[in-house]
Amino acid sequence: MGLRLLALLLLPLAMLWLWTWQWLWLWLIPTLGFLWLPRWLPEGLAQRFPAWIRWLPEDLTYVISLLYLNLAHKIHYKSFMDLFESRARANPDRVMLVDTASGRQVSLGEMDQKSCQVAWALGAARHGSVGLKEGDVAALFFLGPQGISALSLWFGLSKLGCQVAWINPHIRGQPLLHAVLASGSCILLADPELQEAVETVAPELIAKGVRCFYLSSTSPTKGVKPLKDCIEAAPSDPVPRKIRAGVTLKSRALFIYTSGTTGFPKAAILSHNRILMVSSFLTVLGIQQSDIVYTALPLYHSSALLIGVLGCLHQGCPCILAPKFSASKFWDDCRKYQVTVIQYVGEVLRYLCNTPERPCDQEHKVRLAVGNGLRPEVWKKFLQRFGPIQICEFYGSTEGNIGFVNYVGRMGAVGKNSPLLSLLRSFELIQFDTETEKPIRDKNGRCIPVKPGETGLLVSPITNFSPFLGYLGSSKHTEQKLLRDVLRPGDVYFNSGDLLSKDSDDFLYFQDRIGDTFRWKGENVSTREVEAVLSLVDFLEEVNVYGVPVPGCEGKVGMAAMQLRPGKAFDGPKLYSFIQKELPTYAAPNFIRIKDSLDMTGSFKLTKSRLVQEGFDLSVIPDPLYVLDSKSRTFRPLTPDLHHAILNGSFHL
Numbered sequence: 001m002g003l004r005l006l007a008l009l010l011l012p013l014a015m016l017w018l019w020t021w022q023w024l025w026l027w028l029i030p031t032l033g034f035l036w037l038p039r040w041l042p043e044g045l046a047q048r049f050p051a052w053i054r055w056l057p058e059d060l061t062y063v064i065s066l067l068y069l070n071l072a073h074k075i076h077y078k079s080f081m082d083l084f085e086s087r088a089r090a091n092p093d094r095v096m097l098v099d100t101a102s103g104r105q106v107s108l109g110e111m112d113q114k115s116c117q118v119a120w121a122l123g124a125a126r127h128g129s130v131g132l133k134e135g136d137v138a139a140l141f142f143l144g145p146q147g148i149s150a151l152s153l154w155f156g157l158s159k160l161g162c163q164v165a166w167i168n169p170h171i172r173g174q175p176l177l178h179a180v181l182a183s184g185s186c187i188l189l190a191d192p193e194l195q196e197a198v199e200t201v202a203p204e205l206i207a208k209g210v211r212c213f214y215l216s217s218t219s220p221t222k223g224v225k226p227l228k229d230c231i232e233a234a235p236s237d238p239v240p241r242k243i244r245a246g247v248t249l250k251s252r253a254l255f256i257y258t259s260g261t262t263g264f265p266k267a268a269i270l271s272h273n274r275i276l277m278v279s280s281f282l283t284v285l286g287i288q289q290s291d292i293v294y295t296a297l298p299l300y301h302s303s304a305l306l307i308g309v310l311g312c313l314h315q316g317c318p319c320i321l322a323p324k325f326s327a328s329k330f331w332d333d334c335r336k337y338q339v340t341v342i343q344y345v346g347e348v349l350r351y352l353c354n355t356p357e358r359p360c361d362q363e364h365k366v367r368l369a370v371g372n373g374l375r376p377e378v379w380k381k382f383l384q385r386f387g388p389i390q391i392c393e394f395y396g397s398t399e400g401n402i403g404f405v406n407y408v409g410r411m412g413a414v415g416k417n418s419p420l421l422s423l424l425r426s427f428e429l430i431q432f433d434t435e436t437e438k439p440i441r442d443k444n445g446r447c448i449p450v451k452p453g454e455t456g457l458l459v460s461p462i463t464n465f466s467p468f469l470g471y472l473g474s475s476k477h478t479e480q481k482l483l484r485d486v487l488r489p490g491d492v493y494f495n496s497g498d499l500l501s502k503d504s505d506d507f508l509y510f511q512d513r514i515g516d517t518f519r520w521k522g523e524n525v526s527t528r529e530v531e532a533v534l535s536l537v538d539f540l541e542e543v544n545v546y547g548v549p550v551p552g553c554e555g556k557v558g559m560a561a562m563q564l565r566p567g568k569a570f571d572g573p574k575l576y577s578f579i580q581k582e583l584p585t586y587a588a589p590n591f592i593r594i595k596d597s598l599d600m601t602g603s604f605k606l607t608k609s610r611l612v613q614e615g616f617d618l619s620v621i622p623d624p625l626y627v628l629d630s631k632s633r634t635f636r637p638l639t640p641d642l643h644h645a646i647l648n649g650s651f652h653l
Helices: 002-020 022-040 056-076 080-090 108-122 144-159 173-182 192-207 228-233 272-279 302-315 330-336 346-353 376-386 419-424 475-479 527-534 572-582 609-614 640-648
Strands: 095-099 105-107 137-141 163-166 187-190 211-214 224-226 252-257 267-271 293-295 319-321 341-345 368-372 390-395 428-430 455-461 482-484 492-502 507-513 517-520 523-526 540-548 557-564 591-594 625-629 634-637
Touching: 056 080, 056 272, 056 419, 080 108, 080 144, 080 272, 080 302, 095 108, 095 144, 095 302, 105 108, 108 144, 108 228, 137 144, 137 173, 137 192, 144 163, 173 192, 187 192, 192 211, 192 224, 224 228, 252 272, 267 272, 272 302, 293 302, 302 319, 302 341, 302 368, 330 346, 341 346, 346 368, 346 376, 376 390, 428 492, 507 517, 517 540, 517 557, 523 527, 527 540, 527 557, 540 609, 572 625, 572 634
Parallel strands: 095 319, 137 163, 137 187, 163 252, 187 211, 211 224, 293 319, 293 341, 341 368, 368 390, 557 591
Antiparallel strands: 095 105, 252 267, 428 455, 455 492, 482 492, 492 507, 517 523, 540 557, 591 625, 625 634
């Protein structure tokens, strides 16, 4: 009764206050109605409105979300570990991760306890521990099936304030050695299933002071110690925040090796602030706690690790981890775990579309697919077959300072810009000469922006709001990504290395990748680094690697033009064995072209344009051609029948 009386007394005061602002309401209501008017009109009439009005509701929602999350992170957290610990304290029983291979599920509280054990076992505060402290670097080297264990190590190390280098488990030999040493790691924590790879580099790592451990109870390798029993014997008491007191949002947290690094990887630097911003991506897309997210992408990539795992942590929803992508099991997993959101790269959805059709193709709860690299034709085919799933395509790179999100859902676009968004972050698409592989400049030495609809090189100014942290190791790798004096003297831009176009509605479309890089099986492949590896083959004099398109396949497949050493013959089985040992699967050339000599420019650079144009076309190439055959474990001659089988898709690359 008292509340009703209070409400009656306050109502006149509230009405009086609202009346004093009547001029604001009289202006605001029709203005909002006008801005939302294109939503209520037929498409033909709506197109007559300027683009900034037609998309203002979506643009405004997206920008406000970015601003809110950025401000919230700076107020509440000093590191991404603060986010994890706050979520674990608030909801310890909530499911965090589920492993599809073992069926194992882990709650937030269980993951927090396990990571505390890791911290006490590895930290310097406890007698008999490994002795790591804030600022130390640790390298993780794990296969997909050990994802939950690897994540507990990462969280435990982060509780100590350590920096973590997450290494691709498919690299071997010198690239692996380089990845560990270049990160400055003082320890290597490895999956015991990777024993063979570890044993090839352990002696040299140990000689350089890097301690090596298996996450197991025993070790068959000399100099490599077991760590599992030590962790399990450690207490699960909370780790005091003061142990990482020096960690701030600007501190280095994680090193992700760029997928274009097939020979000698480059470690991109991620700060705690960058991790928090990327992990909030799912929140911007409207993911709820009731959602269930499924990812079959590798954890050593930022998409699965930051958007998938930490994105779910950020929003408080479960993440279903598939250790390895399987087109035949994908939808069965989605049905089994009641998945509502899936992660993808373009190849994933294409593989799903290529599986035999089933009556249950649309019997699932997936409402949203989040990822990048999806071609428009696959996009359309995917929706036709698997139902009305919202596709959210985005563009970005692990190390880049610019990214886009297609939050409107326009088919084929990798993202959308807007006048509002341009106030927060600016970028340019500039004219680029693909022959010289340099930006085109005017008479004053300034770069020239392209017009709407034209293709240009994406560059973004480096600012405090959009920093570029670069790579570990040699500064030349970082300098190669910088472009100076772009629009005015002294300015510095991040060079994305990608060619994009923008239409009149501010939607952006990916066109191509410049330089000696192509994309295959969801990975970027550096041709120069593959050439460096292949040059070690004893019967090869010179190698020129490039990517060629194959009908029906995403990206470009690797091809190598080779000049044999005098008196040497091409050895298909030997080359196959070497490639399997020294290169990741996605970097292995599928086609070999034997030439008497390789064409070079006047500055002794190998020319690729004509080779790319000719591809593996038997009708125009007089040279011997070979194709990688995994079943026969060799490179077999490319015959007309085999060529036809590749074109119609019956022979899989």
